[in-house]
Amino acid sequence: MKTKDVIYMIYNEKEQSLTSMGIEFIDFINSLTNELNNVLLLASGYTGEDFHYGLRLEYLRKEHLSDLYKENVHHYGDFCWMDFDNVASLDNLEPQEKAELLYLGHYKEALSSPFFEKLNNKYVYLAHDDGWFNKVFYKDKNDFIDVLRRLISNRLKSYKKNVAPLSHDVGEQLALLAKDGILVDLYRVIKSRNSLEIPFSVIGKIMDFDDVYNNMERHKAKANLEYWLMYKNNEWMIMSYR
Structure with a gap:
C-alpha cells in the first residue's frame, strides 16, 4: 500500500488550515477553481x-x-510556498514581514498571521516530503471546501471517468468530521456499475504520521464507527455504520 492509497487529514477551523498525509502538490493544484497568480518559494529545491x-x-x-x-x-524535502498578486509588492515588505516569511518556510507554522496584506495571498502551502506531511492555510473557507470537493472526485477518476465533485453541503460535512482527524481508505473503494463507495473513519488528531500509517487498522478499530462516502446517480452522500 502506498501513501496515495489513503488520505489522513485534520482540519483546524480556527486557523483555517488542513494538515494531511496522502495529498500531493499536484492534487492541490488540480483541485483549485482559480489559477494561481505568482508563487513565492519559501523553501524548495x-x-x-x-x-x-x-x-x-x-x-x-x-x-x-x-x-x-x-x-x-x-x-525537495521541504517544499513551502505562498501565492501573491504583484511582483512589485515583494520590494515593499518590511523587515518584520520578511522575518515572518522565513519563519513560515523554516518552522512550517505562522509566527502571527500566514496572510500578508501587501501580498494578498490566498494560500500558504507547507510540506515536508510532499504527500507525507502537508499543511495548507486557506484565507477563505470556501476555497478550502472547493478544494476538498474536487480533491476527492479527482482521486476517484481511475475508478470512474466522470465523477462529479462533492456538493458544497457534503464538502462541509466532511470538513466538520475532519476537525477530529479522518482516515479515508482509497484502497478499499467499492465500485459497482452505478456507484462508488469509499470508507473513512474518524480516528482523532494524531500528528505522528508514522503512527497513523503503520497502525491504521488499530486506529480504525478504536474509532468504532465507520463512515462511507457514497456516489450514485451523480450525487454524493455520507452514511455511517457501526
Whole structure:
C-alpha cells in the first residue's frame, strides 16, 4: 500500500488550515477553481528564472508555473510556498514581514498571521516530503471546501471517468468530521456499475504520521464507527455504520 492509497487529514477551523498525509502538490493544484497568480518559494529545491535579492528567495511568475507543476517536489524535502498578486509588492515588505516569511518556510507554522496584506495571498502551502506531511492555510473557507470537493472526485477518476465533485453541503460535512482527524481508505473503494463507495473513519488528531500509517487498522478499530462516502446517480452522500 502506498501513501496515495489513503488520505489522513485534520482540519483546524480556527486557523483555517488542513494538515494531511496522502495529498500531493499536484492534487492541490488540480483541485483549485482559480489559477494561481505568482508563487513565492519559501523553501524548495527549485531553481527557476526569478530570484528576489531582497528576500533571498526564488519566485515564479504566473507564466512559468507550469514548469513547477511538472517537478517531482517530493524530492525537495521541504517544499513551502505562498501565492501573491504583484511582483512589485515583494520590494515593499518590511523587515518584520520578511522575518515572518522565513519563519513560515523554516518552522512550517505562522509566527502571527500566514496572510500578508501587501501580498494578498490566498494560500500558504507547507510540506515536508510532499504527500507525507502537508499543511495548507486557506484565507477563505470556501476555497478550502472547493478544494476538498474536487480533491476527492479527482482521486476517484481511475475508478470512474466522470465523477462529479462533492456538493458544497457534503464538502462541509466532511470538513466538520475532519476537525477530529479522518482516515479515508482509497484502497478499499467499492465500485459497482452505478456507484462508488469509499470508507473513512474518524480516528482523532494524531500528528505522528508514522503512527497513523503503520497502525491504521488499530486506529480504525478504536474509532468504532465507520463512515462511507457514497456516489450514485451523480450525487454524493455520507452514511455511517457501526
